[in-house]
Amino acid sequence: MNRVPFVCGNWKMHYGVSEALALADALLPMIEPLAGVEVGIAPTYTALHAVGQRVKGTKLLLSAQNCHFEAQGAYTGEISASMLKDVGCHYVIIGHSERRSLFGETDEGCAKKVAAVLKAGLLPILCVGETLAERDANQTLEVVTRQLTAGLSEVAADQAMTTVVAYEPVWAIGTGRTATPTQAQEVHAHLRKVIAGQLGAGVAEAMRLQYGGSVKAENARDLFGQPDIDGGLIGGAALKADSFAAIVKAAAAG
Numbered sequence: 315m316n317r318v319p320f321v322c323g324n325w326k327m328h329y330g331v332s333e334a335l336a337l338a339d340a341l342l343p344m345i346e347p348l349a350g351v352e353v354g355i356a357p358t359y360t361a362l363h364a365v366g367q368r369v370k371g372t373k374l375l376l377s378a379q380n381c382h383f384e385a386q387g388a389y390t391g392e393i394s395a396s397m398l399k400d401v402g403c404h405y406v407i408i409g410h411s412e413r414r415s416l417f418g419e420t421d422e423g424c425a426k427k428v429a430a431v432l433k434a435g436l437l438p439i440l441c442v443g444e445t446l447a448e449r450d451a452n453q454t455l456e457v458v459t460r461q462l463t464a465g466l467s468e469v470a471a472d473q474a475m476t477t478v479v480a481y482e483p484v485w486a487i488g489t490g491r492t493a494t495p496t497q498a499q500e501v502h503a504h505l506r507k508v509i510a511g512q513l514g515a516g517v518a519e520a521m522r523l524q525y526g527g528s529v530k531a532e533n534a535r536d537l538f539g540q541p542d543i544d545g546g547l548i549g550g551a552a553l554k555a556d557s558f559a560a561i562v563k564a565a566a567a568g
């Protein structure tokens with residue numbers, strides 16, 4: 315199956331409204347002419363509305379970095395998926411390793427969030443990935459299988475086709491250390507097999523599996539050239555227009 319690669323920039327806790335708008339403005343002319351690739355940007359909550367207005371109707375798809383699993387209520391400090399839809403979001407990143415390690419997010423909580431995102435009419439990007447200790451202990455496939463199976467446990471097969479999974483080895487995030495294309499492909503092929511078992515072969519073939527972890531212009535083409543890698547989730551290199559656009563171009567060409 316011909317899956318359209320999807321590259322999404324995760325801006326994390328960087329850039330207020332004016333800087334976020336400046337980055338979106340710099341990206342638009344670089345991204346708009348590119349075909350054969352889907353592109354997302356995930357600014358901070360406070361910049362979502364302004365950036366959403368700016369990129370409305372363009373190739374840049376607004377994404378959020380997190381949400382709460384309830385639609386509304388007494389959850390001080392939280393934002394629901396329908397509120398994100400309201401400001402123009404298409405995607406929501408769920409279960410990023412920083413959310414799991416720093417904010418105590420669990421597989422069960424991620425499953426509820428994935429379901430809430432789909433219920434609101436948005437698309438989840440479910441992140442999975444092992445720590446260095448888990449890789450060294452040969453537990454990589456076991457860990458990502460657990461995170462994936464749990465994260466997709468509340469998703470029906472007919473909704474799952476449009477769900478995105480991002481494999482992000484924790485040891486490669488923000489460290490400058492990237493999984494080799496072979497290491498990443500091995501995990502991606504495994505994830506696709508697990509998805510086939512859980513939700514059917516058709517879903518597994520259709521679902522986009524991104525790689526994330528120190529992707530740069532220099533390594534993007536080799537990673538995206540792997541048969542089961544359908545684009546990437548990009549942190550540091552997404553904070554500058556030139557480097558992000560070069561990564562997007564590598565996906566468009568691959």
Ligand code: PEP
Pocket residue numbers: 324482486487488489490526527528529547548549550551
């Ligand atoms: C990320 O945070 O999702 C990520 C992949 O970060 P970086 O590209 O900086 O490793």
